[in-house]
Amino acid sequence: MEMGQQCRRWALVLVTLFWAFSLLCCSSVDGFSKVRGVNLGGWLVVEGWIKPSLFDGIPNGDMLDGTQIQLMSAMLQKYVSAENGGGSNVTVDRDTASSWETFKLWRVSESEFQFRCFKGQFLTSSDRGGFISATVDSPGINETFSIERNNTRVHIKLSTGSYVQATWGNQLAFNYQGEPGWDDNAATFEMTIVANNLHGEYQLTNGYGHDRAKEVLMKHWNTFVTANDFDFLSQSSINTVRIPVGWWIAHDPDPPAPFTGGSLAALDRAFVWAQAYDLKCIIDLHAAPGSQNGMEHSASRDGSIDWPSDDYISQTLDVIDFLSSRYANYPSLLGIELLNEPSAAAVPLDVLVSYYARGYQIVRNYSPTVYVIFCQRIGNADPMELYQANIGVSNTVVDLHYYNLFDPYFDDLNATENIQFIYKSRMPQVQALNSANGPLVFVGEWTNEWNVTNASRFQYQMFGSVQLDVYGEASFGWSYWTLKNDERHWDFEWNIKKKYLLLGNSSTKSTNFFLLALACGLYLATIVGMT
Numbered sequence: 001m002e003m004g005q006q007c008r009r010w011a012l013v014l015v016t017l018f019w020a021f022s023l024l025c026c027s028s029v030d031g032f033s034k035v036r037g038v039n040l041g042g043w044l045v046v047e048g049w050i051k052p053s054l055f056d057g058i059p060n061g062d063m064l065d066g067t068q069i070q071l072m073s074a075m076l077q078k079y080v081s082a083e084n085g086g087g088s089n090v091t092v093d094r095d096t097a098s099s100w101e102t103f104k105l106w107r108v109s110e111s112e113f114q115f116r117c118f119k120g121q122f123l124t125s126s127d128r129g130g131f132i133s134a135t136v137d138s139p140g141i142n143e144t145f146s147i148e149r150n151n152t153r154v155h156i157k158l159s160t161g162s163y164v165q166a167t168w169g170n171q172l173a174f175n176y177q178g179e180p181g182w183d184d185n186a187a188t189f190e191m192t193i194v195a196n197n198l199h200g201e202y203q204l205t206n207g208y209g210h211d212r213a214k215e216v217l218m219k220h221w222n223t224f225v226t227a228n229d230f231d232f233l234s235q236s237s238i239n240t241v242r243i244p245v246g247w248w249i250a251h252d253p254d255p256p257a258p259f260t261g262g263s264l265a266a267l268d269r270a271f272v273w274a275q276a277y278d279l280k281c282i283i284d285l286h287a288a289p290g291s292q293n294g295m296e297h298s299a300s301r302d303g304s305i306d307w308p309s310d311d312y313i314s315q316t317l318d319v320i321d322f323l324s325s326r327y328a329n330y331p332s333l334l335g336i337e338l339l340n341e342p343s344a345a346a347v348p349l350d351v352l353v354s355y356y357a358r359g360y361q362i363v364r365n366y367s368p369t370v371y372v373i374f375c376q377r378i379g380n381a382d383p384m385e386l387y388q389a390n391i392g393v394s395n396t397v398v399d400l401h402y403y404n405l406f407d408p409y410f411d412d413l414n415a416t417e418n419i420q421f422i423y424k425s426r427m428p429q430v431q432a433l434n435s436a437n438g439p440l441v442f443v444g445e446w447t448n449e450w451n452v453t454n455a456s457r458f459q460y461q462m463f464g465s466v467q468l469d470v471y472g473e474a475s476f477g478w479s480y481w482t483l484k485n486d487e488r489h490w491d492f493e494w495n496i497k498k499k500y501l502l503l504g505n506s507s508t509k510s511t512n513f514f515l516l517a518l519a520c521g522l523y524l525a526t527i528v529g530m531t
């Protein structure tokens, strides 16, 4: 080993030790020690992967809003295609299926659907001399079709009673009379479901329909998170809950269809429990009208991202006004997060910054001190962009979400490499933002799961402890995603009870010291292990 290399290595060790000991001098957020939070994910904004059983009772449950399908004529053995992806004719002439041949379902009832093309238009029976085209922007009766299923085969029926059929001229006509059989006739199509990965609040409420959705959600709200969970959190040295809410909460008790009223009362209860168990609350607007990221957790109907429009933005500011006016004077309210995970690809920075600036003012109209939290854009964006934007003068926070998942970079990392990544990449970012002389830094989402197969409990403990150390350095603190989850490694309570996550104790320095020693040891081991 070269001399210089060894020196550098020892320098690194010393820097690390210095950094580690600096952790012992906890800074505080307005007299309140830093946030050690847990997210109440999947409670007031449904996420199917967190609790799949919520969807069990939906008829035709594999044909929810946003499900992507392809149709092949049984007679022609060709796929239905919206020419140019939409806006023009429909043909039945493709041997293979790609984006123009893929349609997103909008569900009208358990058997009635609308078909949305790649470019956004809907299949319609309105014109073109008896042929289906892809020319209507907002769907109505002529764009609504009944689907009759027989295994993978379907018949597609108009409200007039006639069926859609392929023609030998490779078009899609809507003049098949009588009842087609299930053989390879002109009105029979093979339906392939190519994606049905959206299981959010929209899919659930629209899938069940209003009355049934209300029953299912009422039961979920009353049982998924209870006072006992708050008790458990406070005994586990957690001091804050971050509570995702959907925009429709501002329209309780009668939000626009398909959303269902009742989540507001549940949020009220959370504030009561928070006071009883001495926890703080962060209200996080997780789902904005139009959807800010196209994902199920923003209640997107079909994956589209329509939030960046004047209309939706102004509706969103009304939601912030509602939440601020209702909760500003609750002593448990710590912060309001204006928008969760806007997409970098679809939400321009200037649009977002202007929204954040207006949202900040609205919160300040009701409270001079409540923290106003700006979430970083997800995708290809550097959170530093929000520091350079100069939004708001006091008690502002930028929220970063750190997962060692969802990016091919992590797919092949082993346990040690994952842990090194936390130190080598996350730590410098947290430190740089801490010292950027702007908003406080909040790691508002992270989890004790990674893409390492069959990792041991000890490896999970290491991963968790290292994350706690590094994210604990964030000037505002952190919150774990998420309280409960069918995927047990994401489940906070499971992690604590099974000792996969050793949380330690914020109030006792000896526990910090233990974690610290653990982390230092681990880091030294990884450095020494490097060749």
Ligand SMILES: *[C@@H]1O[C@H](CO)[C@@H](O)[C@H](O)[C@H]1NC(C)=O
Pocket (backbone or CB within 6 Å): 088, 089, 128, 131
């Ligand atoms: C669309 O279909 C109509 C009627 O079937 C036909 O007249 C027209 O040429 C077609 N347009 C294109 C762009 O293929």
Ligand SMILES: *[C@@H]1O[C@H](CO)[C@@H](O)[C@H](O)[C@H]1NC(C)=O
Pocket (backbone or CB within 6 Å): 125, 126, 127, 140, 142
């Ligand atoms: C529906 O389509 C029929 C022709 O198939 C047309 O006469 C009628 O005007 C359309 N209705 C609407 C609302 O577009």
Ligand SMILES: *[C@@H]1O[C@H](CO)[C@@H](O)[C@H](O)[C@H]1NC(C)=O
Pocket (backbone or CB within 6 Å): 150, 182, 183
């Ligand atoms: C489904 O199709 C098969 C023939 O492929 C037919 O025997 C059966 O009766 C059909 N089922 C229904 C419910 O129509």
Ligand SMILES: *[C@@H]1O[C@H](CO)[C@@H](O)[C@H](O)[C@H]1NC(C)=O
Pocket (backbone or CB within 6 Å): 405, 406, 407, 410, 411, 412, 451
């Ligand atoms: C885990 O890695 C596999 C490839 O090994 C990848 O297909 C998968 O998407 C990754 N999972 C997540 C959640 O990132």
Ligand SMILES: *[C@@H]1O[C@H](CO)[C@@H](O)[C@H](O)[C@H]1NC(C)=O
Pocket (backbone or CB within 6 Å): 414, 415, 416, 417
């Ligand atoms: C992890 O990968 C590194 C190479 O980056 C390798 O040196 C190390 O032995 C691996 N560790 C384990 C536990 O597989």
Ligand SMILES: *[C@@H]1O[C@H](CO)[C@@H](O)[C@H](O)[C@H]1NC(C)=O
Pocket (backbone or CB within 6 Å): 453, 454
């Ligand atoms: C993980 O464990 C399961 C069951 O113990 C085993 O079948 C599987 O081969 C293991 N996978 C790897 C990648 O070691």
Ligand SMILES: *[C@@H]1O[C@H](CO)[C@@H](O)[C@H](O)[C@H]1NC(C)=O
Pocket (backbone or CB within 6 Å): 235, 236, 237, 504, 505, 507, 508
């Ligand atoms: C944390 O410390 C408090 C007292 O300071 C103690 O009551 C509690 O049991 C400790 N919790 C853990 C998880 O060690």
